[in-house]
Amino acid sequence: MPTDTITTQLAQLKQQIALYNHQYYVLDQPTVPDAEYDRLMRELISIEEQHPSLKSVDSPSQKVGGKALKAFSQVTHQLPMLSLDNVFSEQEWQAFVKRVEDKLAASAAVSYCAEPKLDGLAVSLRYEDGLLVQAATRGDGTSGENITENIRTIKSIPLRLIGENYPEVIEVRGEVFMPKASFDALNERAIKKGEKTFANPRNAAAGSLRQLDSKITAQRNLAFYAYGLGFVSTDGIERWLEDSHFARLQQLKTIGLPICPEIKQLDNHSQCQAFYEDILNRRDELSYEIDGTVIKVNDIAYQEKLGFVARAPRWATAYKFPAQEEITVLEEVEFQVGRTGAITPVARLKPVFVGGVTVSNATLHNQDEIERLGIQVGDTVIIRRAGDVIPQIVSVVLDRRPESAKMIEFPKECPVCQSEVVRNEGEAVLRCTGGLFCGAQRKEAIKHFASRKAFDIDGLGDKLVEQMVDENLIQTPTDLFSLTEIQISTLDRMGKKSALNLLESLMKAKQTTLARFIYSLGIREVGEATASNLANYYLTLETILSANIESLQKVPDVGEIVAKNIVQFFSVQHNVEVIQGLVASGIHWPDIAVKSEDEQPLLDQIFVLTGTLSQMGRSDAKAKLQSLGAKVSGSVSAKTHYLVAGEKAGSKLTKAQDLGVEVLTEDDLVALFTKHDV
Ligand code: IVH
Numbered sequence: 001m002p003t004d005t006i007t008t009q010l011a012q013l014k015q016q017i018a019l020y021n022h023q024y025y026v027l028d029q030p031t032v033p034d035a036e037y038d039r040l041m042r043e044l045i046s047i048e049e050q051h052p053s054l055k056s057v058d059s060p061s062q063k064v065g066g067k068a069l070k071a072f073s074q075v076t077h078q079l080p081m082l083s084l085d086n087v088f089s090e091q092e093w094q095a096f097v098k099r100v101e102d103k104l105a106a107s108a109a110v111s112y113c114a115e116p117k118l119d120g121l122a123v124s125l126r127y128e129d130g131l132l133v134q135a136a137t138r139g140d141g142t143s144g145e146n147i148t149e150n151i152r153t154i155k156s157i158p159l160r161l162i163g164e165n166y167p168e169v170i171e172v173r174g175e176v177f178m179p180k181a182s183f184d185a186l187n188e189r190a191i192k193k194g195e196k197t198f199a200n201p202r203n204a205a206a207g208s209l210r211q212l213d214s215k216i217t218a219q220r221n222l223a224f225y226a227y228g229l230g231f232v233s234t235d236g237i238e239r240w241l242e243d244s245h246f247a248r249l250q251q252l253k254t255i256g257l258p259i260c261p262e263i264k265q266l267d268n269h270s271q272c273q274a275f276y277e278d279i280l281n282r283r284d285e286l287s288y289e290i291d292g293t294v295i296k297v298n299d300i301a302y303q304e305k306l307g308f309v310a311r312a313p314r315w316a317t318a319y320k321f322p323a324q325e326e327i328t329v330l331e332e333v334e335f336q337v338g339r340t341g342a343i344t345p346v347a348r349l350k351p352v353f354v355g356g357v358t359v360s361n362a363t364l365h366n367q368d369e370i371e372r373l374g375i376q377v378g379d380t381v382i383i384r385r386a387g388d389v390i391p392q393i394v395s396v397v398l399d400r401r402p403e404s405a406k407m408i409e410f411p412k413e414c415p416v417c418q419s420e421v422v423r424n425e426g427e428a429v430l431r432c433t434g435g436l437f438c439g440a441q442r443k444e445a446i447k448h449f450a451s452r453k454a455f456d457i458d459g460l461g462d463k464l465v466e467q468m469v470d471e472n473l474i475q476t477p478t479d480l481f482s483l484t485e486i487q488i489s490t491l492d493r494m495g496k497k498s499a500l501n502l503l504e505s506l507m508k509a510k511q512t513t514l515a516r517f518i519y520s521l522g523i524r525e526v527g528e529a530t531a532s533n534l535a536n537y538y539l540t541l542e543t544i545l546s547a548n549i550e551s552l553q554k555v556p557d558v559g560e561i562v563a564k565n566i567v568q569f570f571s572v573q574h575n576v577e578v579i580q581g582l583v584a585s586g587i588h589w590p591d592i593a594v595k596s597e598d599e600q601p602l603l604d605q606i607f608v609l610t611g612t613l614s615q616m617g618r619s620d621a622k623a624k625l626q627s628l629g630a631k632v633s634g635s636v637s638a639k640t641h642y643l644v645a646g647e648k649a650g651s652k653l654t655k656a657q658d659l660g661v662e663v664l665t666e667d668d669l670v671a672l673f674t675k676h677d678v
Pocket of ligand 1: 084119175316318
C-alpha cells in the first residue's frame, strides 16, 4: 500500500478511536460495543508496528506506558496551583457565605458551582495546539513533578483535544483518582500475591502516579475529572472563555475533557447546603471516593473581585464530610467464639469518633489478617468506617509503636470452654472443637434457633438467651420448651407479664415448617434456601436424617462440602437427642404435599438467572422456580429454556441471545409467579 494511503488510514483510525474514547469517558455514552473498539485498536497497533515511523505521540496506542524514567523532573507551573480552605460544619459554611456575600454586596442572590471533592491528586495538564505536552503534580503549588508519561496512560485523558475551537495553550486542572472498583481489584490482586495493600484509593492513586515506570501506571485504571483552568492563551481566539465557572467546565467537556457528572450550578447558598447533604447521602453509591464538596462562586467577575488569600481563593471552599478515617490505639485483643466454633479476634480500641459514630471495637478477622497488618497490642492504628460498613483496621502507624507493644497470641485452647482449638486445612480461622459443650457455641446456637428466619420466638432476644445459659436454665434449644413462669420471671428485667408473653410465643413457635426446623439446627453452611430445598426434596425429617452424602448431593444447591456437613451433624449423638427432644416437646409441622404434575407447571424447564434482580433475592427466585418444578442452572447452554436477565446482565445475556434462548425480564418473572400463585 502506498505510504500516503496508510497515513490517511492511520489518521482516520486515530480519529475514530479518539471519538469513541470521548463518547465513552467524557459523554458516558458509548456508541459501539467494546469488541469493535478493541478491533480498531488492534488494527491501529498492527499498522504502527509495521510502520514505526508513523507512530505519533497522540496515538491512542500510547496509553500503555513507555520507557521507565530514572527520576521525575521538576516543572514550574505557569500559574500557581492553589489550594482550598475548608469548612467542617454548617456553621462554618454559613460564615463562609456571609464573608463572600458581604464582600460582594450583590443586589441579587449569588450563584454557586457545587462539585464533589474528589479524593485523589491534583494535576495540571498542558495542551499546546491541542496536543497534551506536559502534565505535572501540584507539588508546592509553584512547581511540581513532571508526570507526563504516567498521565498519558490514563484512558479518560485525551492526548489530543477534540474539534478546532480551543486556545493555543491551555492548562487544565483536575483530579486524578482511582475508582473504588479498580482499588478493590488492585488490593485483591495484591493479597493474592502476598504483597502489601493500599490503605485507600487516594494512596493507591498517589502510588500509581509516582511510578517511574509508566507501564505500571497503565495497569492501575486511574481516572480523571477536570475542575478548573490554569494558564489559557488568548491570542488568535475570540472570547473563548465563558464568564461563569460552570460554563467553563462545560466548555472543557466540549473539547474532550471529562468532568464529574455530579457538578451543579446552583442559584443560591441554601441550595449548596442541600447539595452537600444529598451528596453525603449518596456518597457510598458513587463509583469513586469523595471527602466532601467544593463550592465555588460561579460568576468569574465575582471571583476576580473576591481574589485570594495566601494560597487559597476567597471565592471557593471545601465543605468537608465528617472523617471516615481516624487514628486510635489498640488496647486489647479478645477472642470471640461463634456458633460454629470459629474463633474471631476482636480489637478493643480506645473509643474514637469516626464516620459519624463512636467506635470501640473492630474485627481483626483471623490470623492471616493480623499477620498481614503486622499489628501488636498497644499500636496506634488507622481505623476506617465508611457508610454502614463495619469498622476496619486499615493499617498500623509503625513509628508510633510503643516499646511496651505486645505480639498478639492466639489461644491454644477455647477461651470459653478450654476445649482444643484446631485450624482446618484450607481455612483461615481457628475453631473450638467443643461443639455444644462450649458455652459460647451453645449461646450462639440457641440465638440462631430463636431467630426470625428459624423459630422466630418473639421476646427471646440475644441478651436473654445469654442470661439463661449463664444461669444454667437452658443447655439446648429443647430446654426452652420446659421453662416455667417462675424461672423466667427471676431473670433480669423480666416480670410476670413478660414471662407469660414469652411462654405464649414459645407455644406459638411450636407450629413451624420442616424447612424452618432444618434451618434452625444451625448445620454449617445450611442456610434458609438449602434448608428449604432439603425439605422439598426429602419431604420428611426421617428421610433427611438417614440420607447419605451421595443422595444429598442430588438436592439443588447441595455440593460435597455441604452434604458432608449435614451427615456429620446428624452423626453426632447429642444433635440427634436434641432433635428428638424438640419433637417430643410438641414441635410439629404440616406434611409437605407432593405436588402433582399439573401443580408443577414448569416441570423440567431449565432456567438461568443473571444480573441483579431488584424485586426479590436470587435465592428467592430460584426457590420459587424450583417449587414450580423448574430446574435452575448456573450457565447458559443450548438446553436452557429461559434466561431471566436482571439489571447489568452481561455475558450470559449475550450468549443466550446468540443461542436464541428466550429472554425474560424480571417483570416477566414476577408475572409468572403471580400467575402460578407463588
Ligand atoms: S478546586 C483554586 N475542585 O482538593 C481551587 N479542588 O483541598 C483549586 N479537589 O488541591 C482546587 N476535588 O486536589 C477543586 N472539585 C474540586 C476538587 C478539588 C478535589 C482537591 C484538589 C485540591 C484540593 C484542595
